[in-house]
Amino acid sequence: MCGAHFPERASDISRGNWWSHGDAELAVSPTLFETNGPTAGALPSSFISLTSLSTLHLESTAISALPDSLFSSLNKVATLTLVRNTQMGAALPSSLSGLSLQNLVVNNQPLDNPLQTLASSASLQPSMKLIDLSSTSLNGTIPSTISAFSALTELHLDDNNLSAPLPSAFPPGLQALTLTNNTGLAGSVAQSSALCTLAALKDCDLRGSGLTSPSGGCGVCQFK
Numbered sequence: 001m002c003g004a005h006f007p008e009r010a011s012d013i014s015r016g017n018w019w020s021h022g023d024a025e026l027a028v029s030p031t032l033f034e035t036n037g038p039t040a041g042a043l044p045s046s047f048i049s050l051t052s053l054s055t056l057h058l059e060s061t062a063i064s065a066l067p068d069s070l071f072s073s074l075n076k077v078a079t080l081t082l083v084r085n086t087q088m089g090a091a092l093p094s095s096l097s098g099l100s101l102q103n104l105v106v107n108n109q110p111l112d113n114p115l116q117t118l119a120s121s122a123s124l125q126p127s128m129k130l131i132d133l134s135s136t137s138l139n140g141t142i143p144s145t146i147s148a149f150s151a152l153t154e155l156h157l158d159d160n161n162l163s164a165p166l167p168s169a170f171p172p173g174l175q176a177l178t179l180t181n182n183t184g185l186a187g188s189v190a191q192s193s194a195l196c197t198l199a200a201l202k203d204c205d206l207r208g209s210g211l212t213s214p215s216g217g218c219g220v221c222q223f224k
Contacts, residue, residue, distance in 0.1 A: 048073035059083040071095035079103040097121035111136035119145040132156040176203040186210030
């Protein structure tokens with residue numbers, strides 16, 4: 001079955017509507033663009049006219065890599081969701097670092113570890129509230145600079161290939177941390193560590209990793 005293609009005219013993609021083409025569905029309004037299905041090809045050049053867009057959701061598409069400068073034009077995007085986009089490549093657009101993004105969800109598609117770059121962004125540090133990069137084949141470590149996300153409350157990095165050590169500092173308001181099934185995360189966690197002393201943490205799931213709990217426990221964290 002041929003994949004659906006995006007509307008070509010700026011007036012079409014900004015007027016607020018639903019499209020259906022084969023198995024693909026597109027929902028579009030001045031602030032929302034969502035597609036779920038076999039949409040294919042590159043984003044049309046007119047896509048950058050959606051300057052009021054606050055939510056971009058691309059799922060199960062064959063869309064090619066997002067333009068590196070995309071978010072220079074779409075600079076009001078607060079929520080970005082990318083799920084099972086097999087042709088998109090492993091790099092996020094560098095212009096993402098210029099946003100005041102609040103929610104970043106990338107699941108079930110390969111991704112080069114962007115945490116160091118994202119945490120170094122002066123725009124993202126005070127705005128980011130949720131990061132979910134589960135099932136993206138992430139390698140490397142979680143950088144200690146992640147503590148710069150002063151508003152971050154949820155961090156989900158499950159089902160990846162992350163390795164030790166854990167960061168020496170976490171965002172102070174972090175409430176949910178899940179690192180399940182990262183077997184490269186190994187070693188004993190000290191009871192005095194940044195993880196075990198997070199005052200706001202309410203949900204902490206480390207099951208399926210190689211991390212072990214200290215004898216006195218580690219707050220709300222689950223290890224097995």
